[in-house]
Amino acid sequence: xxxxxxxxxxxxMKTAFAVPPxxxxxxxxxxxxxxSALGSSEAPAMHSRPKLALGWxxxxxxxxxxxxxxxLAGPARVWANLRTWFLPGFGTANDPASILLVNEPVExxxxxxxxxxxxxxxxxxxxxxKVQLINPADMxxxxxxxxxxxxxxxxxxxxxxxxxxxxxxxxxxxGMEATLEFEPVESNRxxxxxxxxxxxMASDAPNVPSEMRLSFSFNRPADTLAIAPLEKSLPQPKSIxxxxxSIKAIYAMDDQSYLLVQFTTxxxxxxxxxxxxxxxxxxxxxxxxYPLFPEQCPQCAKGEYLIGxxxxxxxxxxxxxxxxxxxxxxxxxxxxxDETFKPSFQLDLxxxxxxxxxxxxxLEENLGPYSVQVLEVKLHRKAGNSFVIDVLAQSKAxxxxxxxxxxxxxxxxxxxxxxxxxxxEPLNPEEPLVSRISMLRPFEGSLDxxxxxxxGEYHPEWRFEIPFNRP
Amino acid sequence: xxxxxxxxxxxxxxxxxxxxxxxxxxxVYHRWVQPVYRYTxxxxxxxxxxxxxxxxxxxxxxxxxxxxxxxxKFQALLFRIARNKVIDxxxxxxxxxxxxxxxxILPENQTPEWTLEESLILRKAIGGLPEDDQELLRLRYIxxxxxQTIAELLGRSNAAVRKAIYRLIQRLKVEVGVQDAQ
Numbered sequence: 001x002x003x004x005x006x007x008x009x010x011x012x013m014k015t016a017f018a019v020p021p022x023x024x025x026x027x028x029x030x031x032x033x034x035x036s037a038l039g040s041s042e043a044p045a046m047h048s049r050p051k052l053a054l055g056w057x058x059x060x061x062x063x064x065x066x067x068x069x070x071x072l073a074g075p076a077r078v079w080a081n082l083r084t085w086f087l088p089g090f091g092t093a094n095d096p097a098s099i100l101l102v103n104e105p106v107e108x109x110x111x112x113x114x115x116x117x118x119x120x121x122x123x124x125x126x127x128x129x130k131v132q133l134i135n136p137a138d139m140x141x142x143x144x145x146x147x148x149x150x151x152x153x154x155x156x157x158x159x160x161x162x163x164x165x166x167x168x169x170x171x172x173x174x175g176m177e178a179t180l181e182f183e184p185v186e187s188n189r190x191x192x193x194x195x196x197x198x199x200x201m202a203s204d205a206p207n208v209p210s211e212m213r214l215s216f217s218f219n220r221p222a223d224t225l226a227i228a229p230l231e232k233s234l235p236q237p238k239s240i241x242x243x244x245x246s247i248k249a250i251y252a253m254d255d256q257s258y259l260l261v262q263f264t265t266x267x268x269x270x271x272x273x274x275x276x277x278x279x280x281x282x283x284x285x286x287x288x289x290y291p292l293f294p295e296q297c298p299q300c301a302k303g304e305y306l307i308g309x310x311x312x313x314x315x316x317x318x319x320x321x322x323x324x325x326x327x328x329x330x331x332x333x334x335x336x337x338d339e340t341f342k343p344s345f346q347l348d349l350x351x352x353x354x355x356x357x358x359x360x361x362x363l364e365e366n367l368g369p370y371s372v373q374v375l376e377v378k379l380h381r382k383a384g385n386s387f388v389i390d391v392l393a394q395s396k397a398x399x400x401x402x403x404x405x406x407x408x409x410x411x412x413x414x415x416x417x418x419x420x421x422x423x424x425e426p427l428n429p430e431e432p433l434v435s436r437i438s439m440l441r442p443f444e445g446s447l448d449x450x451x452x453x454x455x456g457e458y459h460p461e462w463r464f465e466i467p468f469n470r471p
Numbered sequence: 472x473x474x475x476x477x478x479x480x481x482x483x484x485x486x487x488x489x490x491x492x493x494x495x496x497x498x499v500y501h502r503w504v505q506p507v508y509r510y511t512x513x514x515x516x517x518x519x520x521x522x523x524x525x526x527x528x529x530x531x532x533x534x535x536x537x538x539x540x541x542x543x544k545f546q547a548l549l550f551r552i553a554r555n556k557v558i559d560x561x562x563x564x565x566x567x568x569x570x571x572x573x574x575x576i577l578p579e580n581q582t583p584e585w586t587l588e589e590s591l592i593l594r595k596a597i598g599g600l601p602e603d604d605q606e607l608l609r610l611r612y613i614x615x616x617x618x619q620t621i622a623e624l625l626g627r628s629n630a631a632v633r634k635a636i637y638r639l640i641q642r643l644k645v646e647v648g649v650q651d652a653q
Contacts, residue, residue: 009644013612015584016593017575022508026522030529034500037533038493 086251087221088258090121090128091299091306098124100189100218111209115197121298122218127152127160127184128298131214133176133200152182153194153213160185176200179296192217235464241397242266242369243326247464248304257309257468258295259321264303265328267368270454275327277305283320284313316469323462328398330367330454343448347377347389347406351444355382365451370395372402372454375432385442391449392432398456404435406447415450499540500529507553510614514557514569524560528553547623550614554624572605573598575613589647596646604639611636 086092087099102120109115119130152160164181180195195214237246244264251258263272274294282290290312297306312319332341344365357379365372373394381388391404405415439447507528512521531552532540561569576594585593597605610621622632 009640012584013608013640013643014615015582016590017513017572017613018577019509019513019575019613021505022512022522022525023518027504030504030522030526031497031500033526034496034529034533035493037530038496 086249086258086260087121087299088251088253088256088308089119089130089296090123091297091304092249092260099221101221102129102216103219103222106214106216108212108214110212113209113212115212115214117195117214117216120216120218122184122188123299124184126298127182127188129180129182129195130296131178131180131195131197133178133208133212148198150180150195150197152188153196154185154187155191160188179298181298189218233467235466238323238460238462238464240326240458240460243272243328243458245272245323245326245462247321247466250466250468252468257312259292259307259309259466260300260304261307262301262304263326267330267370269332270328270330270367270370271303273327273329273455274305276323276325277307279323279325279327280307281322281324282309282312283322284317290319312468316467319466319468321464321466323460323464326398326458326460328456328458330370330399332452341450343407344374344404344451345377345449347447347449349385349387349439349444349447351385353379353382355379367454370399370454372399372451377449380436385444387437387439387443389437389439391435391437393435394432395454395456398458399454400433400456401454402433402435402451403453404437404449405452406437406439406449408443408445408447415452495540496533499532499545503546503549504529506614506616507549510550510609511553511557513572513575513609513613514554515560516570516574520560524553524556527556531556544620544623546616546620550610550616550620550624569602569606569609571598572600572609592647593643596643600639604635607632607636607639 087101090099100122102117105116105118107114107116114132114134116132116134117129118132119128121128149162149165151162154160160182162180163183166179166181192215195216197212197214199210200208200212234247234250237244239245242265246262247259248262249260251260261277263276265271277292277294280292282292284290291310293308293310295306295308297304300306345361345363347359359377361374361377363374365374374391375394376392378390378392379387380390389406391402393402393404395402407415437449504525508521508525511524511528512518515521515524528549532549557569573594576590576597597608600608606625607621610616610624611618616624618633618636619629621627621636622629625632
């Protein structure tokens with residue numbers, strides 16, 4: 001009886017508070033906004049095709065793991081450990097016994113399409129599968145994994161959801177390739193797994209089969225797959241304005257060789273981009289060139305690149321690695337959605353402002369030696385309440401382009417679209433750099449302006465003499 | 472006064488894997504937007520502030536993505552986001568606390584369940600409760616959360632939350648009941 005009284009009063013309490021429901025107009029607008037965000041890169045984790053922001057997560061996750069490793073192992077031991085073992089396509093491994101591989105490619109055919117698992121790595125903190133979808137007869141040009149995302153199925157029926165996916169083409173392109181990453185669980189080490197790809201999307205091939213399943217297991221790597229670095233004596237690092245390049249290790253396997261290089265810069269958010277790698281060249285004493293190509297290296301640390309080398313001589317002939325071009329970028333891996341990302345400044349847009357209106361500003365974006373001075377903001381063009389705004393700023397070398405974007409929660413802004421771009425570098429270096437922001441939706445009020453990127457370059461003409469003494 | 476929704480009516484987020492991610496998110500959104508809004512409004516009083524916090528909460532969930540939605544503690548996580556955003560806003564406005572819960576008991580909004588006298592007594596009784604107890608009532612009777620979710624949200628055990636709410640209800644019932652007896 002007491003319980004009944006209690007239940008009765010409990011129900012009565014539910015009607016005691018006169019808190020009104022949300023307004024239908026607000027709910028409608030919010031739903032539209034969420035749906036819009038679902039269809040944009042702002043909501044990467046929900047989107048059916050993981051894109052850039054998932055890379056951010058991966059980078060952050062890796063940085064966290066590296067930091068944890070540094071803290072646990074002690075900084076001096078970290079490199080010694082990381083350089084001990086090397087697995088092509090994966091990177092260096094501090095404890096090779098903890099790494100399992102899919103030793104041989106596995107494939108399954110369905111309705112004329114072949115799903116092939118080319119490589120698989122299982123480390124304590126990551127499970128990576130490199131798959132390929134092949135239709136030899138008629139490969140559509142544009143293919144993509146479609147929602148629902150691929151997943152792993154364990155023998156007990158438990159599912160492991162996709163954590164990250166990367167698409168592209170390899171050095172030998174045959175079909176569509178994808179690198180899928182999952183968060184490993186302990187049972188992955190000793191149980192067979194099934195990769196389930198529920199759906200592919202193909203622009204030109206409506207008959208791509210759905211629900212492709214591929215069974216595989218991880219095994220201990222063959223001894224020949226895990227090798228120690230080749231060279232004991234490596235060339236000295238080189239630097240320019242605090243940007244340093246060092247060759248951390250040289251590896252060789254069959255007729256393939258690899259360089260592990262590392263770039264550091266004076267600011268943690270300014271990075272040397274892969275464009276630098278593609279501009280390098282490798283020559284022997286006779287002027288014979290050898291192609292270089294950046295390898296996938298999920299295990300590489302920030303600033304590290306694994307470079308594959310084809311057909312280099314093995315007789316100890318020194319080779320010269322030329323680095324004519326260093327491409328640097330400041331790309332804060334944040335967006336206005338992140339609470340940690342603070343706007344550079346605010347801008348009030350009044351309908352009465354005419355083209356040519358100037359907001360005088362004097363502020364600095366602190367990037368250490370790369371700091372940027374915002375000089376002025378100018379209303380470039382106006383149509384109704386739509387605005388095109390120029391941010392004029394000055395930056396020291398090497399930056400030659402800067403990007404700002406504008407944001408307001410309700411109208412959103414140029415940060416989520418192509419409405420923000422850098423103008424060409426001025427011919428006269430004394431002139432400021434200009435970033436143009438287009439606010440194409442009618443707007444008045446206050447905007448947050450974010451500094452979202454900068455790129456620049458050096459031409460260092462570095463040369464590294466590299467010995468290649470293979471065992 | 473508002474009808475209270477039974478949280479057990481909706482399926483848990485983990486049951487919704489079969490639909491697309493978008494559909495899954497929208498299902499969660501439709502189920503929880505009103506409770507989140509009502510909770511934030513009850514904390515903040517200002518409609519615009521509550522709308523802002525509700526928007527930010529669901530945008531944060533959207534950004535966090537499917538692992539979040541699949542979490543067995545999703546409801547607690549959702550309200551933790553909302554609650555943190557409410558706290559941030561209260562701090563930024565240099566206010567000291569949430570809106571006192573008794574302010575939402577409006578004698579003029581009588582329902583068949585409550586007489587004018589009962590409402591006045593309940594208002595006074597709730598006004599005498601410490602903020603922690605008011606928060607329990609807010610989460611239970613305005614947001615409509617289950618005991619387990621409140622426990623996860625506040626970092627307490629289910630039993631402790633259940634007992635605390637039971638005692639609160641007993642106390643309020645007695646106070647209102649005493650009035651009835653008179």
